[in-house]
Amino acid sequence: MTAATLTGKDLAAAIRAETAARAAEGPRPRLAVVVATADEASLWYVRSIAKAATGAGIACDLVDLGPEAAPAHVGETLERLSGDPSVHGVLLQTPLPAGASAQELAGAIDPAKDVDGANPLSLGRLAAGLPAFAPATAAAVMALLDHHGVELAGRRAVVVGRSTVVGKPLAHLLLDRDATVTVCHSRTRDLASVTSQADVLVAAAGRAGLIGAAHVAPGAVVIDVGTNPTPDGGLTGDVDAGAVRDVAGGLSPVPGGVGPVTTALLLRHTLEAARRA
Amino acid sequence: MTAATLTGKDLAAAIRAETAARAAEGPRPRLAVVVATADEASLWYVRSIAKAATGAGIACDLVDLGPEAAPAHVGETLERLSGDPSVHGVLLQTPLPAGASAQELAGAIDPAKDVDGANPLSLGRLAAGLPAFAPATAAAVMALLDHHGVELAGRRAVVVGRSTVVGKPLAHLLLDRDATVTVCHSRTRDLASVTSQADVLVAAAGRAGLIGAAHVAPGAVVIDVGTNPTPDGGLTGDVDAGAVRDVAGGLSPVPGGVGPVTTALLLRHTLEAARRA
Known part of the structure; x- marks a missing residue:
């Protein structure tokens, strides 16, 4: 037996196309990606998200705090973006500077904007069967x-x-x-x-x-x-x-x-x- | 083979005794139990909690909203108790009136007072390995x-x-x-x-x-x-x-x-x- 290949490319293309069509209908959605690392693989991933977002008609702001950012500064940034009505999605990229807990910090992301389900409240709501973004x-x-x-x-x-x-x-x-x-x-x-x-x-x-x-x-x-x-x-x-x-x-x-x-x-x-x- | 009986009575007595000793040392802890049901089994359980609390030197307030309470009133009550510095623990008893979701309403319990781990945030923090009260x-x-x-x-x-x-x-x-x-x-x-x-x-x-x-x-x-x-x-x-x-x-x-x-x-x-x- 040879396993069927369960590709994700067609599905991803369909989701992107549908998202782009809906994005074109109204105000442009905006995603903010908070980065506090110099890790190359991580930065490569962030650039690939930004490129895909642009292709789907979604604005993507890279908020680069630098690899030396204090955890409190990361948290304040997430709070500021959560309170900014022009930002619809907030993503906290890992890794984070030493001493920073992604789980703790993600608690500062408004669940309504927590598009990668990083806030423990999103996980808890998911587990409880309540509406929430899953990772x-x-x-x-x-x-x-x-x-x-x-x-x-x-x-x-x-x-x-x-x-x-x-x-x-x-x-x-x-x-x-x-x-x-x-x-x-x-x-x-x-x-x-x-x-x-x-x-x-x-x-x-x-x-x-x-x-x-x-x-x-x-x-x-x-x-x-x-x-x-x-x-x-x-x-x-x-x-x-x-x-x-x-x-x-x-x-x-x-x-x-x-x-x-x-x-x-x-x-x-x-x-x-x-x-x- | 006959199974060993894994009794909880000794353990419970030890936990109650230790809790009572610590409760006697300082300001009296206070638990508020919010009830919105006429269910006899539920009310019996609440009375047993109140009795055990009293025995351990913990004040227990029964906040009985009646079986016809509106969900919004239950939520407001949980918020009020969460904000009351004289209350340390808040428990929402089930069942609730028709149309009320325990999971949604428990989101109004301050996680610091969520002694029965009912707030989805408590569950999420537990799942994420962060400090939280478990149910x-x-x-x-x-x-x-x-x-x-x-x-x-x-x-x-x-x-x-x-x-x-x-x-x-x-x-x-x-x-x-x-x-x-x-x-x-x-x-x-x-x-x-x-x-x-x-x-x-x-x-x-x-x-x-x-x-x-x-x-x-x-x-x-x-x-x-x-x-x-x-x-x-x-x-x-x-x-x-x-x-x-x-x-x-x-x-x-x-x-x-x-x-x-x-x-x-x-x-x-x-x-x-x-x-x-």
């Missing part, structure tokens, strides 16, 4: 599953990774769709014995090649959230795609799977925040 | 496991029930202790095949006798959170104790397990809120 990556996994018609109700979903930006919110989104959900992590014993029970397996651990053929049940759907840098400057996922492809029923590629959908949803969230404002 | 029932399950020396790191924990007050926060508390966590619910297929993989099984579904011998692995620890009314006016758990006792390694009783620890922790949380104020 774009977690939302992208769900959108990709839906786009490829993957059934979730009553099925076993296993998420590898318990981060606040992917694993935990994703567990709530999957539960909300009536999947039976297991969360694994670095302390899980005999990972393969747990992951191989999954109908739907999501790898979000940030470890290249963590998931091999032995981790996957025949025919399972595997979504790879990993974006690990390779020596040649590329990206590789958490899944050993060469091995898993022969076992899984479907596998999302890296790059070209969850990634482009994530960026597209960030723009859609910004549009939604602008239209609700 | 007392979820905290009681953890306290009971610790009291009886149950190892969690690297072990498989299965929670049956996905409520905002027990199942979901408990999943985060167990994850935080490095358990591999699965959440099951009414839509889970072949429940016994999932629950029988648990080293630690927590039944919090609210269905009497849901968990039988076939649901439990030999030697597993089973915590029964169920409090289902019996025809004779008593309480019974979600676990068929007679059957499970022969399979499990340990089983918490109903009544006398999680319940008394929950009430004791509500008082301890109120004391902590008062001492931080």
Whole structure:
């Protein structure tokens, strides 16, 4: 068996096109990205968001506080942007300067503008089944599953990774769709014995090649959230795609799977925040 | 094999005694319980909290809005109590009048006074690993496991029930202790095949006798959170104790397990809120 490739490119293009069409109808949505790092990969990602935003008719302000910014200054900036009626979406880019907690600081982002679901209140509202923006990556996994018609109700979903930006919110989104959900992590014993029970397996651990053929049940759907840098400057996922492809029923590629959908949803969230404002 | 009885009575007494000793040292902590129901079981529970509070040197105000209270009036009351410096803990009792959402209304409780972890922000902070009050029932399950020396790191924990007050926060508390966590619910297929993989099984579904011998692995620890009314006016758990006792390694009783620890922790949380104020 060779797994179907669960690409995100078509879906991302469709979301971007729909977002651009709606953005063109009214006042231009505006996203503010707060950066306090000199990390090249992070800055590259921010530029790619800005480019995608511009392409969709969404203004994108880069608010660069520099890698030496004091945590309090980051917090004040997020508060100022939250109070600025011309800004509809606020994104706090990581990494942050030493001593700064992204979770604590994100509490300063108005939930109505929290387009990447970083404020703990957004996560809590999501968990409680109340309206909230989910982190774009977690939302992208769900959108990709839906786009490829993957059934979730009553099925076993296993998420590898318990981060606040992917694993935990994703567990709530999957539960909300009536999947039976297991969360694994670095302390899980005999990972393969747990992951191989999954109908739907999501790898979000940030470890290249963590998931091999032995981790996957025949025919399972595997979504790879990993974006690990390779020596040649590329990206590789958490899944050993060469091995898993022969076992899984479907596998999302890296790059070209969850990634482009994530960026597209960030723009859609910004549009939604602008239209609700 | 006969399961050890994982009683909560000793633990609850110890928590109450320690709380009473600390409460006697300084200004008297005060808990406000907001009630908007005529439900007899709920009112009985509130009276039992008030009695336990008094016994621990904690003042307990019953704020009875009546079963016809408008949701907005409930919200305003929670806001007023949150702003009242003489009140240290605020508890919103369910059920609420038709049309009122406990999750939405609890957003009006100051997280610093949210001693039963009902505000979605408390749940989000808990999930994000930030300081917050956990719902007392979820905290009681953890306290009971610790009291009886149950190892969690690297072990498989299965929670049956996905409520905002027990199942979901408990999943985060167990994850935080490095358990591999699965959440099951009414839509889970072949429940016994999932629950029988648990080293630690927590039944919090609210269905009497849901968990039988076939649901439990030999030697597993089973915590029964169920409090289902019996025809004779008593309480019974979600676990068929007679059957499970022969399979499990340990089983918490109903009544006398999680319940008394929950009430004791509500008082301890109120004391902590008062001492931080």
